Amino acid sequence: MAKTIFYDATAIDRTQLTELMSDSDHELIFESASLNEKNIHEDAEVVSTFVSSKIDNSLFDKMPRLRLIATRSTGFDHLDLMYLNGLGIKVVNVPTYGNNTVAEHTFALLLSLTKKLPLVTSMVERQGLAVNPRYTGMDLKDKTIGIIGFGHIGKCVAKIAYGFGMKILANNRRVDQEFIDNYNVEFLPTEEIFQKADIISLHCPLDKDNYHLINDQTIATFKQGAILINTARGELVENHALLKALRSGHLAGVGLDVLEGEKYLSMEKTRALLLEDDFKIEATKRAAEIYVLQKMPNVIITPHNAFNTVEAVRRINQTTASNIKDFWYGNIYNEVKPTPSFISGKLILLRHGESQWNKLNKWTGRTDIHITEEGWNKSLEIGKKLESLDIKKVYTSTLSRTKETYKAIKESAHLENIPMVSAPALDERDYGAYTGMNRDVVKASIGEKAFKKLRRSWDGKIEGGETLKMVYERVIPYYLRIILPQLIAGENVLIVGHGNVLRALIKYLKSYSNEQILDLNVESNIAFIYNVDKDGKVLKESNISV
Structure with a gap:
């Protein structure tokens, strides 16, 4: 029997995980907030967190019995793997749970932009059924989509794009013949995709080589009037560069499920930042950038919500429950191991x-x-x-x-x-x-x-x-x-x-x-x-x- 604490737990998480863990003898405790000083369980043996948690390493020092962290996400950059490894704590994740889910959300953002849905729906509220040429959209058929990151999610995006009759470009170190044969995907270097695509969709992990992949210099190579979609990692895109490109019209629209400094989507966290005695100029700039992006008519922001369907959440919780039970009974699957720390120039x-x-x-x-x-x-x-x-x-x-x-x-x-x-x-x-x-x-x-x-x-x-x-x-x-x-x-x-x-x-x-x-x-x-x-x-x- 292990004392297992689920942090960031919603009502759905509580219901599903209670059922999925019912065949184990673990003691289950659910906390709605992220792990913090007030809700720490110092005798916990297993902790499960969500990707939105930013946890201070010092909290883990206060949990001497902790053996496993099961993150309910594919991403694990909210955890310091090297530090946890030094404490002898294993980390497991959910490698795949919603390839189609995130791909569908990608097209929800894209269709909302190309059909100008936020503007059109607000117009209906103000003007009824009057047609306004300002709100004329565009078709996806025959447009070129560039998929940056051709893993599980990127491949699902390609399948949906094929259904819309789009031309599909993808970057991949290893050409996938199946997608060439069945979906007419053309594999090109990233730089060439930027130049040719009408729509750029990001689906790659964040690493030291692609931090701020989308910046002033790369956007300058985009087609005039291109659209950018990011459902991957916020730090792939430099906010300041987005603002300039949107203002100039070089980018026609942007759909973001993730963005740099996304915690400042929360009014509470922005207010706390502004009230701090030690003024943090860069954090304040980040909050201001997000505020302006939210107010732009050709920007759609969703709050890290691409994963959030009933089906995908259940798949996440199924894998998390299996990860915990397997570990406790001697098997460890989906382990995330630390790699050498990033070292800059x-x-x-x-x-x-x-x-x-x-x-x-x-x-x-x-x-x-x-x-x-x-x-x-x-x-x-x-x-x-x-x-x-x-x-x-x-x-x-x-x-x-x-x-x-x-x-x-x-x-x-x-x-x-x-x-x-x-x-x-x-x-x-x-x-x-x-x-x-x-x-x-x-x-x-x-x-x-x-x-x-x-x-x-x-x-x-x-x-x-x-x-x-x-x-x-x-x-x-x-x-x-x-x-x-x-x-x-x-x-x-x-x-x-x-x-x-x-x-x-x-x-x-x-x-x-x-x-x-x-x-x-x-x-x-x-x-x-x-x-x-x-x-x-x-x-x-x-x-x-x-």
Whole structure:
């Protein structure tokens, strides 16, 4: 007998799982909420969760008897497999349960867009049966659908598309002759599908190679007026790129059952975000993107609901019950094993070499000051040590001292033909009225405590200048939008920056509190090297100095 807790359990789950587990001697407990501090059962031996649960690893530390997690989903990216493996906890999933279910939902989204059903139904409520040419739809017959991910679900999508008389393109490393013979599927590289398809439908898993598969660059290769459907994983698509393409008309419509930051579909979670003391600029942007997408007339969003039919839920619960019973009686099926953790390219942060005003102990801020001979020579030295890092791209501010530092590094590290971008978002903090003032004089005038707050605090105000918080709010979105995708793609990126810009970056990278940042000072001549996760947070770190 094992104590088994089903979290995220609906009334249907309770009814079905009670019946399906009736031939076992397990003690069953059903919790409607996700696993959290308030509903944890510390003596649980089996836990079953749903894919929407985002569970803190620390909760599993409090469950010493836990042996099995049975997720009621195919996806398992809500669980930290490496961490659970270290605790000796097995994880099983439901490999297949609703291939036709998700494929049908794909066409529900597609038909709703092509027939403009949301607009038409709202028009009927306002205008009765009046015909409006604005709501003229289009046929699917003879249109080209591009299926990205040709597994079980993708194949079901192809069968339905064939019934509509559509031309079918699919990407697959291994050509499937059955689908060529029976459904006239043409197998092409993904890039060519993007160029030829009227409709792009995503059905691939999320991995390090296809994070933000749909972005500004890939959408630019789509046909004008293409339609995008995503029932796979939200992070395959960059929201910001969608908004721009929809606004320009390059995309005619989008149907989403999943989207990046989908938890902010919940008004409660969005409200909680806005009320937090520690303002999270990127999360707030994500919530704003979702809000705008929801309001667009050519966007249809369903709340991760493609799986949700009576038949599919029963298949999920049947497999989950079998997984639990089989495990307990000595057999383990559908086990999900951890793979080595994702490792990004290296992010290398380096403060510019000593400037002429650094030497005089003056606040420089946005004043464009050159580096000293000492700054140049030290930059040459650090460059020699960076030569082996295979840097693929370099970012500096628009100010001379960062560009001159990189010029010295480029010379000694032999970085030929490396793209360099000088970004205003990476410019130093504006010190306002204090620009050009000697720091020792200011410290003697206002006292050490006030001086430290002025120089290092999170939101200490400066007359006519910026707080560190204001620097953070321009630097971090640039990092996440522009630099992080390159790191995720495995490229090594060097940022030659300013002290406060690098402090803002490190605050995000290492999740420093507003109080911790007060004690962080970034010196010149030290290269801080990080590998990051897909959120851009630190996984590994090291440094090189001269």
